[in-house]
Amino acid sequence: MKQVGVVGSGVGGLAFAIRMACLGHQVQVFEANSFPGGKLSEFLIHGFRFDAGPSLFTLPHLVDELFTLANKNPRDYFNYSRLPEVCRYFWEDHTRLCTLENAEDTAREISKNLGENEKNVHEFILGLQEKYQIISELFLENSLHQPSTWLSKKAWNGYLNIPRLGMFSTMHQLHKIRFKNPKTVQLFDRYATYNGSDPYQTPATLSIIPHLEYNIGAFFPKGGMIAITQSLYQLATDLGVQFHFNEKVNRILCENNQATGLETAQGKYPFDILASNMDIRPTYQKLLPDQIQPKRLLQQEKSSSGIIFYWGMNKQWDELGVHNIFFSEKYQEEFKAIFMDKNLSDDPTVYLHISSKVAPEDAPEGGENWFILINAPANQGQNWDELLQLTRERVIQKISRALGEDISSCIVAEDYLDPRRIEERTSSSGGALYGNASNNRFAAFLRHPNYRSAIKNLYWIGGSVHPGGGIPLCLSSAKIASKLFQENA
Template structure:
């Protein structure tokens, strides 16, 4: 028997964040992880002087990381450092034009006037202001609290938000809402792109997700000096310093509900605790850990978010115009998402995302090269054939040649690939879906799995596949919600 009084399953970002918070409440926390190390999707890969972050590459709202260190009475700088970028993202359009959006708001306004004209620029500023207000009202209400249900619809704080709930952003899809503001297709594409932040279809998902873009454009984009992996390196060390225990290589983990509390078994060890927290994909938890077939079927009926294929390329060439984040829009954005959510391989030229961490951390690549993270969104569960991979490679080469007049085909020294089957095998994400269930339904936020389940009192859920959603900021929010619920239920 183990003497831990709380077990967390999964040492990803959410699992470690909730473990830290619970340890600071005085709990003796044990984290069980099936892999040999921590971090989940925030993994890293190295090859002969090149280093890549395997998974997420966008870092926003760093104060949420800082909050964990402040709670522990620690200095964030002793564990982890980051910089604020002068720009958010560089966009490349089908007509050959490009746009890098400055972080400085006045510079952004000036650039938008220069590129799009006074009318479209004014519309953009009005749009950003409105969506920021949506986040301040609706976002804070729904993101910072446990998921609302039917029993909450007459709560005063919910009633106050009804004008926004019944407004055009919610009733229209994201693309429709964006078209109500803009005429320039390039601006519509930019603001539609924020729908991909939770792996969903901007032509179906609620316009309420327009608030995502305002956070990036108003608050800014940041990047860790030592790459995204350093975020979880810092949290792991903080967790250890807070007294959290970890057990890795726990390939056989099971959780069983008892009359009072839970029995968790791993590698022959039994842990009896009042509470268990799942920090892993909720579908995987019900399938492999709790073995509840009814809930497993219910979760798996939900449409999955998108997955992706990532090419990690060691490129023996410098293209100085490439920045930290680069988007090359495809030829038919709407059809691209139709194919993703129909489970098809593309018969068009899709959108490409290229990320270079060496722009911030020059140790991630030799002086003569760059570490390219090249991603194309894919259907969840889709197996890309060797022939299809060749087709994607040749397409990427052609896009680079078009925009930079550079043929990189013979400059790729090394390649590694991550696709849906790899993401599922390594991270446990069902079908390799990056964010669990999609948000394509207008009421997806209310349909998403919550942080608790009435059938299992004392069992809690955090991470990107449950409320409030995927992406680093929301995963950290879920950990905070769970720790608050446990403290409240203990009192």
């Protein structure tokens, strides 16, 4: 039995702790905050409950499999349902669209509202399944840094299909060729933001993302997104994992290129195996300052961050659903502002999530809990106080125009998050939501691996390492890391 120390209890850290406990090891998790979950946390203001970070739950089997691995029934800990409606879209010219839970119904709605050829849309969405299969086996479920991945049968299947995977064109180019209405192009381009990237730069390979929503489903956990954290924390505790909250790790101790323990304000703890769920940049800079820094990997472009407004509203709107998008009229300029100018557009796309639509207990009677996300550049010292003010005004005006009434007087409770606060609260470099951006075709290969023999016994988990950000990929990073641990043992 090995003694395992984990830095951070984000979703990736929790999943790794569970996997190591299932293998029979003694695990201790050190968390700087007073609560588990990192970005996947919650808070309450004046009777409104808000999930602080993620709002969209896809690939729930990746959570379920952790319970199954521990010989537990997932439903004893965690439940969720598939949303019949995926997202309501609003354009300034009053075009409206609601995408639904499957490819067929969504294609019909896109055809009806955007004049697109229904069969073409339907075939496009269904066709994503096969591409997803190839990409996920090659890039999402295995280490890219092991020769065995590249020599496998699945890899050869991937090489044979490279021309079809869209590595040599951008997502926007692919959609522009495929669809006639620029609004349909915009709709599918938006999926680049699911990993904090720019559709005008990111390879068309990422056009597989809608497969998750329309062929597998968009889900809502009972109790809100926080239920993912709570149930994994409960499972870890049941498996004997020990948590040290409010205990920030200051150093990962190393001897002869081998991690041997960690140090906090409370003292030194020896471990056989270590894992960092902290963003890689601060891990190297603060916890491993004496080790050789993999400069090229650390210098990769960060994903977008966000400005988030949490508004308690004293009213309900039938026109709104669980997930809503109010599109920018200047989409390309919006991404140029974020990724080139490191600024915000004067007409940002606004994402509005209202969990109280499906969980009425999340808001006082007659009200709604609005979670509003505007994509923003990672923090580089911009004047965030000014940008917050400007953006708040723009968001109010944009949603007010769409709903045909001034919404500002309905805000009765309020909080916000910006890249500075995200960085402060989770140690994410620049407050990036998803680690690195995928704005070039080599991005997947330039994420930090889940294990490097340069520092033995140290594993790397979470949104800033392979295979990337978002709940499913963070869970996948823990799975790959535990597989590598077993291979190394």
